[in-house]
Amino acid sequence: MARKLAAGNWKMNGTGEHLAELENLAQGDLPEGVDVLICPPATLISRAADRAGDIAIGGQDCHAKTSGAHTGDLSADMLRDAGATYVILGHSERRADHGEGDADVRAKTEAAQAAGLVAVVCIGETLEEREAGTTLEVVGAQLAGSVPDGVTAENTVVAYEPVWAIGTGKVPTLDQIAEVHDALRADLVARFGAAGKDLPLLYGGSVKPGNAAEIFGVSNVDGALVGGASLKAADFGPIIAALAAS
Ligand SMILES: O=C(CO)COP(=O)(O)O
Numbered sequence: 001m002a003r004k005l006a007a008g009n010w011k012m013n014g015t016g017e018h019l020a021e022l023e024n025l026a027q028g029d030l031p032e033g034v035d036v037l038i039c040p041p042a043t044l045i046s047r048a049a050d051r052a053g054d055i056a057i058g059g060q061d062c063h064a065k066t067s068g069a070h071t072g073d074l075s076a077d078m079l080r081d082a083g084a085t086y087v088i089l090g091h092s093e094r095r096a097d098h099g100e101g102d103a104d105v106r107a108k109t110e111a112a113q114a115a116g117l118v119a120v121v122c123i124g125e126t127l128e129e130r131e132a133g134t135t136l137e138v139v140g141a142q143l144a145g146s147v148p149d150g151v152t153a154e155n156t157v158v159a160y161e162p163v164w165a166i167g168t169g170k171v172p173t174l175d176q177i178a179e180v181h182d183a184l185r186a187d188l189v190a191r192f193g194a195a196g197k198d199l200p201l202l203y204g205g206s207v208k209p210g211n212a213a214e215i216f217g218v219s220n221v222d223g224a225l226v227g228g229a230s231l232k233a234a235d236f237g238p239i240i241a242a243l244a245a246s
Contacts, residue, residue, distance in 0.1 A: 039060050089120065224243070
């Protein structure tokens with residue numbers, strides 16, 4: 001069985017004072033049996049890692065190369081050196097804002113794994129694709145293109161985030177989540193065997209304290225990638241608790 005992971009993506013939110021929320025979470029009672037991850041902006045990784053206790057810290061992107069003339073970019077080694085142990089890759093906001101495609105995400109994932117980081121590879125359909133009935137085709141192609149060969153259950157996490165559910169308050173039905181997660185799991189097992197079975201599969205998109213428990217009850221949902229509700233310990237704490245209880 002896959003380990004349970006509650007992951008928070010702070011996106012482009014937070015300066016130093018926001019680390020109080022991380023400290024509140026780290027100093028509270030974190031339940032057994034759930035891994036907790038916070039991915040703050042890169043400027044906070046080092047300070048966050050110093051205060052995170054049992055909470056893992058991750059980046060939100062990395063370059064595919066290890067070093068060189070790439071102004072403004074960060075390598076996976078740099079994230080690791082700053083205290084990160086995970087990195088989110090291929091988030092739909094990166095795909096949309098920076099034109100990242102599956103081949104870019106795959107190369108970044110390989111770089112992250114080579115640096116010893118756990119890659120959280122994100123995939124998800126747009127509203128147009130959902131309405132056209134092509135969701136499984138789209139996410140299947142993204143999974144095949146973005147996840148490199150030879151991954152392990154320890155160095156890779158896959159997050160299904162329907163683009164239309166991110167930051168909108170709209171959530172797929174539980175049946176729709178189950179349909180996608182079951183299909184992704186079958187693809188992962190077909191390609192990677194035991195690693196594909198044990199690799200955590202997260203749902204992301206408008207996860208809140210009020211809907212977390214029912215989402216965590218869906219088959220093949222091993223946790224969540226949470227945006228807005230990860231910014232406050234008072235919101236993220238109950239989501240972590242709901243995952244532990246699932
Ligand atoms: O994009 C997300 C996490 O990566 C989800 O964001 P929200 O939880 O704010 O919808």
